[in-house]
Amino acid sequence: MNLTSIPALQDNYIWTLNDDAGRCLIVDPGEALPVLSLLEKNQWQPEAILLTHHHHDHVGGVAELCDRFPGLTVYGPEETRGKGTNFIVADGDDITVLGNKFTVFSTPGHTLGHVSYFSFPYLFCGDTMFSGGCGRLFEGTPKQMFESFQVINALPADTLVCCAHEYTLSNLTFAHTIDPDNAEITQYYHKIRELRAKNQITLPTKLELERKINVFLRTQDTELQKLIGFETSPQHEWQVFATLREKKDTF
């Protein structure tokens, strides 16, 4: 399978996977037009849409795509019922798209019903994990998002994390402020600044890289804990996550 990113709306990416036969799937189409152009240009035949959560910037293009391609299967969690979903998925489900197995993981935090889809090496995690950061907690708790991060962190190191927004520079700026002496973060921050200055995409990212540069994956790191004000490790690791998220909210 071949991965493509489509820039959409303000700072969204709509992801597609296609096979050699020209069949494709579309992830979180927040709008239809850029997807239709890509399909037409490549003469791709869409087979399915995967939805991670109910927000408009992820589902806004579903109706138009289904009008154009009436046979589409639209997979999504319960919270996307009524947004065009015709196949409800839940934690632990396996679905077959383009002949490949995708496992559905419940990843609440940004929204309560948020799911992620994994078919090695591809992870479509919507607004759960971003490169260098995590989604805003609109509906869930820090503890829920922390647990969602543990689910993602259990995947193989060479997983390609396909996030739904270009937030990398803002996240790395935050990480660099929190942990200024961290060589890996500093180096990556400068690399991302260069990429974004040229308006280039910073995704997908690799899980093994995120383990180094994403502070939300380093909640067990006692040095990091000290940097954000914990003199001793808190009783629960999610409390470190909560403090990081609070700091990012007001950054």
Ligand code: ZN
């Ligand atoms: Zn969202």
Ligand code: FE
């Ligand atoms: Fe979003």
